[in-house]
Amino acid sequence: MSKKINFNLTRRSFLKLSGGAAALAGLSLPKGADAATDRQLATLIDLSLCDGCKDLQAPACVTACKTINKDKIPEVVDNIPEPWPRKTIEDWSKKKGVFNRLTPYNFIYIHKAQIEGKTIFVPRRCMHCDNPACATICPFSANHKEKNGAVVIEQNQCFGGAKCKDVCPWEIPQRQSGVGIYLHVLPGFMGNGVMYKCDLCDERLKQGKMPGCIEACPRKAMLIGPRRDIEKMADERARAMNGFIYGKTENGGTSTFYVSPVSFEQINKTMQKKPGQPDMKPDVKRRMAATDPLGKSVLAAPALGVIAAGVLNWFAGRKDQVKKEEKGND
Amino acid sequence: MTEEILAHKNLVVRHSMLELIEHWAIAISGLILILTGIFELPVAKRYYIITLPGLGWSADFITSLYLHYAAAFVFSAVGIFHLAYHGLRGEKGLLPQKGDAAASITVIKSFIGLGKEPPMHKYLPEQRLAYAGMAFIILMLILSGLVKTYKNIYAPDMSHTVLLWATWIHNIGFVLFFLAFLAHMAAIALRPNWPMVRGIFTGKVRLDYARHRHSLWLKEIEQEQNIPAAVSDETTPPAKMDPTEATQPTPQPGTQHAVEEKMEDIRSGAEDEGKPPQTEA
Numbered sequence: 025m026s027k028k029i030n031f032n033l034t035r036r037s038f039l040k041l042s043g044g045a046a047a048l049a050g051l052s053l054p055k056g057a058d059a060a061t062d063r064q065l066a067t068l069i070d071l072s073l074c075d076g077c078k079d080l081q082a083p084a085c086v087t088a089c090k091t092i093n094k095d096k097i098p099e100v101v102d103n104i105p106e107p108w109p110r111k112t113i114e115d116w117s118k119k120k121g122v123f124n125r126l127t128p129y130n131f132i133y134i135h136k137a138q139i140e141g142k143t144i145f146v147p148r149r150c151m152h153c154d155n156p157a158c159a160t161i162c163p164f165s166a167n168h169k170e171k172n173g174a175v176v177i178e179q180n181q182c183f184g185g186a187k188c189k190d191v192c193p194w195e196i197p198q199r200q201s202g203v204g205i206y207l208h209v210l211p212g213f214m215g216n217g218v219m220y221k222c223d224l225c226d227e228r229l230k231q232g233k234m235p236g237c238i239e240a241c242p243r244k245a246m247l248i249g250p251r252r253d254i255e256k257m258a259d260e261r262a263r264a265m266n267g268f269i270y271g272k273t274e275n276g277g278t279s280t281f282y283v284s285p286v287s288f289e290q291i292n293k294t295m296q297k298k299p300g301q302p303d304m305k306p307d308v309k310r311r312m313a314a315t316d317p318l319g320k321s322v323l324a325a326p327a328l329g330v331i332a333a334g335v336l337n338w339f340a341g342r343k344d345q346v347k348k349e350e351k352g353n354d
Numbered sequence: 355m356t357e358e359i360l361a362h363k364n365l366v367v368r369h370s371m372l373e374l375i376e377h378w379a380i381a382i383s384g385l386i387l388i389l390t391g392i393f394e395l396p397v398a399k400r401y402y403i404i405t406l407p408g409l410g411w412s413a414d415f416i417t418s419l420y421l422h423y424a425a426a427f428v429f430s431a432v433g434i435f436h437l438a439y440h441g442l443r444g445e446k447g448l449l450p451q452k453g454d455a456a457a458s459i460t461v462i463k464s465f466i467g468l469g470k471e472p473p474m475h476k477y478l479p480e481q482r483l484a485y486a487g488m489a490f491i492i493l494m495l496i497l498s499g500l501v502k503t504y505k506n507i508y509a510p511d512m513s514h515t516v517l518l519w520a521t522w523i524h525n526i527g528f529v530l531f532f533l534a535f536l537a538h539m540a541a542i543a544l545r546p547n548w549p550m551v552r553g554i555f556t557g558k559v560r561l562d563y564a565r566h567r568h569s570l571w572l573k574e575i576e577q578e579q580n581i582p583a584a585v586s587d588e589t590t591p592p593a594k595m596d597p598t599e600a601t602q603p604t605p606q607p608g609t610q611h612a613v614e615e616k617m618e619d620i621r622s623g624a625e626d627e628g629k630p631p632q633t634e635a
Contacts, residue, residue: 110400160506161415163395165521169511181518185396191415311416312506318423319507323500325427329434336372337442 062171064279065229066254067238069147071284071291072265073245076134076145085147086123088240089132092225096179097128097200097218104202105211114199114217125300128200128220132237135301137294139286146282146291147237147246148302150175150196150222154277157312158188158197167197167219173251173279174224180205183215191311193275194302197221224279251279258283276310357476357575365558366572368476368550374557379432380492384531386425387495391528393418426503430496437489447476450486454479465544476571484537491530498524 077083082090100117107113116122120129132149156175159167166181167188177188177197183206189197197219206215225235233239238246247254255272258281262269270282284291288306297303356370369377398404398412411417457472457479464471477485501520505512541547549563564572 107400109402155510157416160510161394161419163521163525165514165517168514168517171511173511187396187415190396190413312419315416315419315423316507318420318427319503322423322426322430322503323507325430326434326496326500329431329436330438332431333435333438333442336439340443 064251065172065174065224065248066251066279066281067152067224067235068247068249068254068258068261069280069282070245070247070261071144071146071282071286072261072267073243074134074145074147074241075243075245076136076143077242082123083134083145083147084240084242085237085246086130086132086134088236089222090123090130092228092236093129093131097220098203100200100202101207105207107201107216108212112216113201115201116198117200117202125298126196126198126221126302127300128198128218131220131222133301135295137286137291139290139294142286144284144286144291146304148194149237149280150224151194151271151275151278151280152222152224153275153310154279155310155312157191157275157310160312161191162188170226172224172226172229174226174229175221176223176226177219177221179203179218179220182218183209184217184219185215186219188219193305193308193311195297195299196302198300254281270304270306274306274308276313357571357578359561359572359575359579360558361561363558364561366561366564366575367557368553368559368564369557371557374554376432376436377554379428380436383425383428383432384492384535386421387429388528388532388535390418390422390425394422423503426499429492430500433492433496448482448485450482451479454483458483465546471546471567473569474567474571475574476568480541484534484541488531488534488538491527491534494523495527495531498527 077085080087097117100115104113104115114128116127116129119127123130123133125133126148132147135146135148137144137146152173152175154173156167156169159165159169159175162168163185164181164183166179166183167175167177169175182204184199184201184204186197186199189195189199198221199217199219201217204215204218206217209215225233225237228235234248238248247257249257258269258272261267261283265283265285267283267285268287270284270288271278271280282288288304292304292306295301295303356367356373358367359365360367393403393412394415396413398409403409404413406412460469461471461474461478461480463469498520501512501516502524505517505520542551546567549560549567553559
């Protein structure tokens, strides 16, 4: 019963959103579509509902994601340039079918956590953080955050330096070498491909559609809707199952709320952080937050400069005046 | 009045303490910004910079950001202070003047033995042009850096178009700033400019050098200080100089004693006048 109510609520919220898009589209399609996705969205992943699609060859969310993004990565060049001096090449183009970890061709996978004789299925993908270091610290701003909360990498602007992966607490973005703009600049010395990750199906959202994984989930374990509604729903569900939430405060807050009957400390213990397989450490801190006070002082610096100039100019003027007067007295 | 002839020491005060602080604050913070800006690119691991002693932190982008912010605070505050303060004081000696481009070519040609340098003011024409260029680059860097900082703290979902503009202005500004720094170092490496190097460390340059190269500037100081023309006769007035400019003002009765002292100072330094200008190797 509660599942149905919750789903209906989200469904309604989503329909409200897409209805707004359709109404606005009548006036101006691109503007209307953008306006519809300007609202901050969030997703909910209810681990009490996900069963990992045990009866299917691959979980429905994974298959849907793969289908939607199958043509996303352009053809990889035959001879991938060897980067200098560190010769790391990451080529997943021959292993496109891998779905038990994150790869440039697989943006979501299901972790199976065995806890006290039960299996908890944990879909893992980008958390779409509120203040994502992967985006803010990107040297080319190829990675950026949309108004709707989706954190998106523009593949035609990314050099594949993997900085976003380094600053992500879950090391979500994955690199494909041999594609992207770096091939046309200095492939041996600068860049190494393109970084890929879940973009919350931002293009589909702009068309008024749901993200593929959410649409495909047969148990409605994943939901999307306005941030406030989803957050409220996560709180209610967690309270109802006497459970736990992950993603609300982690890394300074995210747009993804996991709800689980089992604590995330226990879930995290079943996870060994490996490439493409993030852990789920509770209360992971947003490291960049510690730099914010210094950043605020930078924003104040020009004003301080102007004030100091005014004060010193006043003193200098006084000094000139006194000198003039002394000269006059002589 | 900061600028002053100290003839008994064969020196001229070229920069005030405040100007020295401004220069070095911008220079040191600018170098830290270049270095940490490079480390904000994913190069430290790739190029094994992290293996160099003392640079193990260079691949940690958050540590680099701390340093970048700290240096940016100094850079922005002092850069804006410089513009505001000297603007308010009406000090325009470093602003480009009409004919600077042509005069710069004449000066540069003289470095390779083609022709003679024209008499110059406190700053060389190419210095004034370089200053304007550097100021423009620094302003671009400060403004775009402020947008990026604001985005980091308050607006991670800032318009992507605005963000791309700020990012690329910052990145291009970084390259130009680095090139301008190299050009600045190259200018210092030129032998005729060597005597100016001590000026940016101590605030003073040699009087014989200034007399030889910055004759128009010395004339201005002498006029300001009411020093009679006889003591600064070596400076050749420019060919088309207004005759009234060559006339030295009569010392005021009240300042006669001070002027006599000054003249004594200058006379004692006049023994250098017969010698060719020296450079500090």
